Amino acid sequence: MRKILLAVLACISLSASFGASISGPVVDDPRDNSLPVHLDPHQVVGYESCEKCHAAEIRVWKQTPHHSTFKTLHRNPAARKIASAMGIDSFKEDSECIKCHYTMKHTDHGLSAISGISCESCHGAARDWINVHNDYGGEHVTRLTESTEHRIQRLRNSIAGGMRNPVNVYLVARSCYRCHTVPSEKLVNVGGHNAGSLDFELVSWSQGMIRHNFVRSDGQTNDPSDRGRLRVMFVAGMIADLEFSVRASASATAKGTTFSDTSYERAKRAVKRVLAVRKKIGSPILDEVIEAIQGIRLGPTHREALLEAADAISAAGVKFAATVTPEQLEAIDGFIPPESKWR
Numbered sequence: 577m578r579k580i581l582l583a584v585l586a587c588i589s590l591s592a593s594f595g596a597s598i599s600g601p602v603v604d605d606p607r608d609n610s611l612p613v614h615l616d617p618h619q620v621v622g623y624e625s626c627e628k629c630h631a632a633e634i635r636v637w638k639q640t641p642h643h644s645t646f647k648t649l650h651r652n653p654a655a656r657k658i659a660s661a662m663g664i665d666s667f668k669e670d671s672e673c674i675k676c677h678y679t680m681k682h683t684d685h686g687l688s689a690i691s692g693i694s695c696e697s698c699h700g701a702a703r704d705w706i707n708v709h710n711d712y713g714g715e716h717v718t719r720l721t722e723s724t725e726h727r728i729q730r731l732r733n734s735i736a737g738g739m740r741n742p743v744n745v746y747l748v749a750r751s752c753y754r755c756h757t758v759p760s761e762k763l764v765n766v767g768g769h770n771a772g773s774l775d776f777e778l779v780s781w782s783q784g785m786i787r788h789n790f791v792r793s794d795g796q797t798n799d800p801s802d803r804g805r806l807r808v809m810f811v812a813g814m815i816a817d818l819e820f821s822v823r824a825s826a827s828a829t830a831k832g833t834t835f836s837d838t839s840y841e842r843a844k845r846a847v848k849r850v851l852a853v854r855k856k857i858g859s860p861i862l863d864e865v866i867e868a869i870q871g872i873r874l875g876p877t878h879r880e881a882l883l884e885a886a887d888a889i890s891a892a893g894v895k896f897a898a899t900v901t902p903e904q905l906e907a908i909d910g911f912i913p914p915e916s917k918w919r
């Protein structure tokens with residue numbers, strides 16, 4: 577896994593809406609552990625640390641279920657039912673639920689749940705990148721006067737520090753799918769938790785209530801991403817859907833259960849979608865994605881092969897987001913969900 581990502585990040589570049597496409601060697605994200613959905617609580621700083629510069633983003637986030645689940649989950653009768661089936665007493669302590677519903681931080685008193693799903697749940701635990709990602713390289717240098725070389729180095733350093741920087745949209749897409757495929761067999765089969773958000777799609781789920789595009793407009797507006805970026809997001813989301821439904825399939829230990837049936841169906845559907853996109857645009861990287869899964873069977877005895885395929889898909893996804901240009905994706909505009917479908 578690590579080896580593949582390293583090779584891929586070697587050609588990371590900036591996607592079009594962030595400026596010209598630039599390539600160059602980049603360091604691997606050393607803390608990008610695939611599954612389950614963890615942030616290292618020792619690296620978590622908490623959303624308050626972002627507030628002085630990202631107050632607008634925090635205001636948006638506070639209106640979403642990602643934030644409110646902190647207050648609502650333990651009172652929700654459906655949650656109590658799941659917890660009791662799983663033998664869980666405390667939601668916010670060492671339970672299965674903390675992986676996806678809370679942000680855990682290590683404090684002097686040990687581990688504690690400090691919020692719901694927070695900035696760092698999607699962008700990576702920030703201790704080692706918070707002071708790196710915004711450092712333009714001098715007191716008088718601004719976003720506009722920073723040199724290109726410095727900018728590339730800054731983005732690289734932030735990713736090396738564990739940031740899932742949206743400059744490569746696949747890095748953030750992976751965060752979403754890690755949770756929204758609910759890759760936990762026991763939680764689904766024993767707990768009766770839903771088997772993920774089956775209609776999850778990156779454009780429609782990221783451009784509605786959770787949208788917080790303030791930096792690129794100097795804090796003034798919160799416009800949706802432009803058409804070019806939406807194209808890249810759409811395809812990156814399809815690839816991530818495949819990666820994580822294959823991962824979920826790999827963790828099924830028995831056939832014929834809700835968990836395995838849903839995971840297998842989702843994986844098959846994701847393959848079809850990637851094929852449909854490939855038919856429209858023809859891309860060597862999508863060929864790699866399809867090759868990765870070709871000939872591999874779904875089933876509890878194929879765990880290793882499935883995990884290997886997921887790693888290869890992941891690598892291709894990062895490479896895709898780093899190198900594709902929006903113009904190459906024009907033919908898929910008809911697939912992208914219109915604004916009326918955004919959540």
Ligand code: HEC
Nearest residue numbers: 621625626629630695696699702706709710719741742791
């Ligand atoms: C001292 C100010 C400051 C703090 C604190 C801060 N940021 Fe930022 N952040 C910035 C600036 C400035 C940018 C724009 C960087 C650029 O121009 O690329 C930025 C950009 C970002 C981006 C977009 C990626 C990028 O590089 O453009 C993300 C995501 C982000 N910040 C997340 C966070 C999170 C999460 C926290 C808290 C853990 C945080 N930031 C704390 C100033 C800050």
Ligand code: HEC
Nearest residue numbers: 652654655658659662672673675676755756758759772773
């Ligand atoms: C792997 C990630 C993951 C884990 C672990 C997880 N959940 Fe969830 N949970 C989700 C996601 C994603 C949703 C939203 C699904 C959707 O409806 O689209 C959700 C939704 C829910 C809902 C429905 C919320 C509502 O307001 O309708 C309940 C209840 C719930 N989870 C309870 C639990 C409990 C209790 C635990 C621990 C035993 C738990 N979850 C563990 C990912 C997870």
Ligand code: HEC
Nearest residue numbers: 641642645675676677693697698748751752755781782919
């Ligand atoms: C750490 C786990 C986690 C991550 C990461 C995550 N989500 Fe979620 N998301 C959840 C859970 C859990 C819920 C349901 C919370 C509840 O209702 O209590 C949810 C709910 C949502 C909802 C609200 C759905 C509705 O209609 O009520 C949207 C939209 C959403 N997520 C989009 C995203 C997107 C887009 C990403 C990635 C950029 C993402 N999520 C990343 C766990 C996560």
Ligand code: HEC
Nearest residue numbers: 626630633634637694695698742748788789790791792801
């Ligand atoms: C559910 C996952 C999720 C959460 C939670 C989240 N982000 Fe983001 N963030 C994203 C995604 C996805 C993008 C890229 C969106 C796009 O390009 O349309 C993004 C983009 C950004 C950007 C760059 C946007 C721009 O204007 O260029 C900043 C800054 C940022 N996030 C900061 C934060 C901060 C601060 C928090 C906490 C309040 C936060 N994010 C919480 C998923 C998330």
